[in-house]
Amino acid sequence: MIKLRILGIDLGSRFVKVALMENGKIVEKFKVSTVKFYKEYCRYEKKLLVDFKRLGIDKFDVGVSTGYGRNNVDIENFKIINELKAHAYGAIYQTGLKNFILLDVGGQDVKVIRVEKGILTDLELNDKCAASCGRFLENMAKILEVSLDELSSFYENPVELNSTCAVFSESELIGKIAEGVPFERLCAGVNFSLYNRLRPLLTKFKGRTLLLSGGVAKNKALLEYLKRDYDEVKVLDNPEYNGAFGCCFYAIKSKGGLK
Amino acid sequence: MKIGITTTVPIEVLYAAGYQVVDLNNIFISSKDYLRYIEIAERDGFPKSLCAWIKGIYGACIENNIKEVVGVIEGDCSNTKALVEVLKSKGIKIYPFSYPTKHTLDEVKKSIDDFINQFNVSKQEVERVRNKLNIGRKLAKEIDRLTVEFKATGFENHLYQISLSDFNGDVDGFINILKQKVEEIKNRKPKVKKLKLAYIGVPPMTGDLYDFVEGFDAQIIYNEVQREFAFPRFDMVKDIYEQYYYYTYPYSLQYRLEEIKKQLKERDIDGVIHYTQAFCYRAIDDIIIKSQLEVPVLNIEGDKLNCLDARTKIRIEAFLDMLKDLKGD
Numbered sequence: 172m173i174k175l176r177i178l179g180i181d182l183g184s185r186f187v188k189v190a191l192m193e194n195g196k197i198v199e200k201f202k203v204s205t206v207k208f209y210k211e212y213c214r215y216e217k218k219l220l221v222d223f224k225r226l227g228i229d230k231f232d233v234g235v236s237t238g239y240g241r242n243n244v245d246i247e248n249f250k251i252i253n254e255l256k257a258h259a260y261g262a263i264y265q266t267g268l269k270n271f272i273l274l275d276v277g278g279q280d281v282k283v284i285r286v287e288k289g290i291l292t293d294l295e296l297n298d299k300c301a302a303s304c305g306r307f308l309e310n311m312a313k314i315l316e317v318s319l320d321e322l323s324s325f326y327e328n329p330v331e332l333n334s335t336c337a338v339f340s341e342s343e344l345i346g347k348i349a350e351g352v353p354f355e356r357l358c359a360g361v362n363f364s365l366y367n368r369l370r371p372l373l374t375k376f377k378g379r380t381l382l383l384s385g386g387v388a389k390n391k392a393l394l395e396y397l398k399r400d401y402d403e404v405k406v407l408d409n410p411e412y413n414g415a416f417g418c419c420f421y422a423i424k425s426k427g428g429l430k
Numbered sequence: 431m432k433i434g435i436t437t438t439v440p441i442e443v444l445y446a447a448g449y450q451v452v453d454l455n456n457i458f459i460s461s462k463d464y465l466r467y468i469e470i471a472e473r474d475g476f477p478k479s480l481c482a483w484i485k486g487i488y489g490a491c492i493e494n495n496i497k498e499v500v501g502v503i504e505g506d507c508s509n510t511k512a513l514v515e516v517l518k519s520k521g522i523k524i525y526p527f528s529y530p531t532k533h534t535l536d537e538v539k540k541s542i543d544d545f546i547n548q549f550n551v552s553k554q555e556v557e558r559v560r561n562k563l564n565i566g567r568k569l570a571k572e573i574d575r576l577t578v579e580f581k582a583t584g585f586e587n588h589l590y591q592i593s594l595s596d597f598n599g600d601v602d603g604f605i606n607i608l609k610q611k612v613e614e615i616k617n618r619k620p621k622v623k624k625l626k627l628a629y630i631g632v633p634p635m636t637g638d639l640y641d642f643v644e645g646f647d648a649q650i651i652y653n654e655v656q657r658e659f660a661f662p663r664f665d666m667v668k669d670i671y672e673q674y675y676y677y678t679y680p681y682s683l684q685y686r687l688e689e690i691k692k693q694l695k696e697r698d699i700d701g702v703i704h705y706t707q708a709f710c711y712r713a714i715d716d717i718i719i720k721s722q723l724e725v726p727v728l729n730i731e732g733d734k735l736n737c738l739d740a741r742t743k744i745r746i747e748a749f750l751d752m753l754k755d756l757k758g759d
Contacts, residue, residue, distance in 0.1 A: 253748075256752060288725075289726070289756070290726040290752045291748040291749055291751075292726070292729070292745065292749055294745060294748060421755065425758065
C-alpha cells in the first residue's frame with residue numbers, strides 16, 4: 172500500500188465535493204457550494220488556483236480532480252480525469268465490486284455506466300436538459316414549499332406530469348395545485364416524472380443490480396421506482412462523494428499500488 | 431468463370447476446378463456502393479432487422495452478375511441458409527457445402543469429399559493447389575508476426591489475412607502483393623503501443639476501428655477470425671481434411687475459445703474487443719466469452735454503417751483509458 176495523502180475534488184454543478192485519502196482509506200470529506208468554492212477559495216490565472224489552507228487542507232501529495240467542463244476543473248498541479256472514470260473508480264472503491272451498473276444523478280446531469288472486470292465498457296449521458304436531475308427536484312420543492320427530504324418520501328399514486336421541460340413542469344405543477352390535487356400525490360408526481368425521464372437512459376443497462384450515486388440517490392421515491400426494474404438497488408454509502416472518492420482511488424490505481 | 435462464396439470454404443477445390451473465387455463479403459465491404467447493396471436487398475424484401483452482411487452479400491451477388499455461388503448450409507448462420515434459397519430462386523446455381531455439426535475428422539473428410547465430387551476434380555489436384563496457396567498463407571502468417579512486433583498495423587493484419595478467403599480472385603497476383611507487403615513492413619521501425627488489443631468475432635463492418643484505437647496508444651495485434659481465414663496452421667496439417675478440421679470459426683464456441691485463450695496468452699493481450707453484428711445470434715456468445723476470458727472484454731456492435739458511431743467511439747475511448755490505468759507506467 173502506498174502511504175500517500177491524496178486529495179480528490181469533484182466539481183459538480185451545485186457542490187464541490189472534497190475527499191482526502193490516506194493510506195488507501197478516506198480520512199476526511201466535506202462539500203462546499205460550487206458558487207462559494209469559486210468565489211471564496213479560488214483565483215483564476217489560466218488555471219484554477221485553490222487556497223487549500225482556507226479550505227482547511229494543510230498538506231497532500233497528489234491531487235486529482237474531476238467535474239463538468241475541462242476548464243472549470245483544471246486546478247493547478249492536479250491531474251484531471253473524466254467524470255465517468257471517476258465514478259467507476261469511486262464505486263469500485265466503495266463496494267469492492269468489479270461488475271456493476273451505476274446510475275449517478277447529480278445536480279445537472281445524469282450518467283449511467285457499466286463496469287465489467289473493473290473496466291468501463293458502456294455509458295450513457297443525459298442531454299443538455301436538467302429535467303431529470305437534482306436541480307429539477309430543488310425547483311419543484313420550492314414551488315411545493317417542502318424540503319427535499321420530505322418531497323422524496325412520497326411515491327404512491329403520483330399525479331401525472333407530462334412536461335418534458337423542467338421549466339414548463341413548474342407551471343404544470345402549479346396547475347395541479349390549483350386543481351386541488353392532494354399534496355402527497357403532487358410530491359409523488361414530481362418524483363415519478365424524474366424517474367420517467369431517467370428510464371430511457373437505462374434501457375441499454377439491463378441487469379440484476381443497480382448501484383446509485385449522486386445527490387439524488389437520497390431520493391427514497393426514486394429508489395422505490397427503480398426497484399421495479401432491478402432485483403436490487405443499492406445506494407452507495409456516500410453517494411454524493413463517489414466522484415471525489417474515485418479521484419483518490421484512481422491515484423492509487425494508476426500508481427499500480429492496488430493493482 | 432467466377433464463383434461467389436459467402437464465407438470461407440475449401441477454395442482449393444474451386445481453384446482446382448478452374449474457377450476465379452470471389453468472396454462476396456469482400457466485394458460488399460470494399461465497395462463505395464456498399465449501402466446500395468444493402469438497399470438492393472431491402473427492396474427485394476430482406477427485412478430491415480437483419481444482419482447487414484447478409485444483405486450486402488445478396489446485393490453484391492446480384493449487382494456483379496455472379497451466376498454460381500457456394501452456399502454454406504451448415505456451420506454458418508441460419509440467415510445464410512435462407513439467403514442461399516433466395517439466390518437459388520433468382521436462378522443462381524448453388525453448390526452446397528457443410529461444416530459438419532459433429533466435429534470429427536471423419537465427418538470433415540466426408541464433407542470435403544462431397545465438395546470435391548461436385549466439382550469433379552481430383553484429390554491430387556486439390557493438394558497441388560493447397561500447396562500453392564500455402565505460399566500466400568506463409569506470407570500472411572509473417573504479416574501476423576510483424577503485427578505482434580508493432581511493424582504491421584492492425585488494419586493491415588485484418589486486411590491481408592481476411593483477403594486469403596479468396597486470394598482476391600487471383601492467386602499469383604495476390605501472392606505477389608503479399609510478398610511486396612511483407613518486404614515493405616519488415617523494413618519499418620516498430621511503432622510500439624502501450625496497450626495490446628485483441629479483436630474477436632466476425633470481421634467488422636467498421637474498418638476504421640483499427641486506426642481509431644491506434645490514436646489512443648493501443649493497437650489490435652490479434653484478429654481472431656481473420657487469422658482463421660488465413661489458416662495459420664497450414665504448415666502443421668498433412669492434408670486438406672486436417673486443414674479444415676483444425677479451422678475454428680464454424681465449429682463450437684468452446685473450440686474457438688480454446689484458440690483465443692492460447693493467443694491472448696501468447697500475445698500478452700491487455701484487452702479484448704468483441705465485435706458483434708446487429709441482429710446476429712453471435713451476440714449471445716458474448717455471455718460465455720466474458721465469463722471465460724480473464725482480460726477485460728468490450729462488446730461493440732456494428733450495423734449498416736462502415737464507420738464507428740460517436741457513442742461507440744466514446745465507449746472505446748473510456749475502455750482504453752481505464753485499461754491504461756491498470757497497466758501503469
